[in-house]
Amino acid sequence: MTSEPNDITRRALLSRVAVALGAFLSAALGIPVIGAAISPAGRREEAPWITLGPLSGFAIGEPRMVQFGISRPDGYLTTNSPRSVWVYRPDANNLLVYNARCTHLGCLVNYRSESASFLSPCHGGVFAASDGHVVDGPPPRPLDRLDHRMDGEVLQVQYRDFLVGVPNQVAL
Numbered sequence: 299m300t301s302e303p304n305d306i307t308r309r310a311l312l313s314r315v316a317v318a319l320g321a322f323l324s325a326a327l328g329i330p331v332i333g334a335a336i337s338p339a340g341r342r343e344e345a346p347w348i349t350l351g352p353l354s355g356f357a358i359g360e361p362r363m364v365q366f367g368i369s370r371p372d373g374y375l376t377t378n379s380p381r382s383v384w385v386y387r388p389d390a391n392n393l394l395v396y397n398a399r400c401t402h403l404g405c406l407v408n409y410r411s412e413s414a415s416f417l418s419p420c421h422g423g424v425f426a427a428s429d430g431h432v433v434d435g436p437p438p439r440p441l442d443r444l445d446h447r448m449d450g451e452v453l454q455v456q457y458r459d460f461l462v463g464v465p466n467q468v469a470l
């Protein structure tokens with residue numbers, strides 16, 4: 299039959315197309331997975347320890363805000379973003395460090411000494427300075443507390459961002 303050579307050629311061509319398509323799909327699926335594994339953005343960073351200053355700089359009973367910048371990988375770039383915490387020493391033996399972002403939608407809270415509370419200026423959320431619990435307004439959870447440690451006489455905080463607007467604390 300005269301059609302046999304054409305069939306073989308067609309079969310060979312289809313086979314090559316199938317192999318090429320398989321290789322293309324493997325590469326298309328595999329490259330993003332490998333890229334995510336080796337890129338800076340694909341790795342979960344450990345929360346950085348930030349130096350806040352000598353303990354003597356934080357008066358008992360007077361919360362003090364500390365602002366600093368954190369470096370975060372963003373793809374192959376590194377961005378520096380401002381962050382804030384409130385340090386509160388209720389007495390000589392205890393110390394609390396709060397993320398200063400309101401847990402409702404992330405506005406920075408201010409301290410009100412007359413009521414010993416933190417007030418969110420955006421929607422009236424109020425948090426107790428004593429433990430960060432919600433006193434009033436729409437915040438769905440207490441202020442986020444951060445781990446801290448002393449390096450000699452210097453206070454450090456392990457800074458984390460958290461998802462806002464949700465009742466459970468979710469670290470980002």
Ligand code: FES
Pocket residue numbers: 400401402403404405418419420421422423435436437
């Ligand atoms: S952002 Fe704080 S109450 Fe809405």
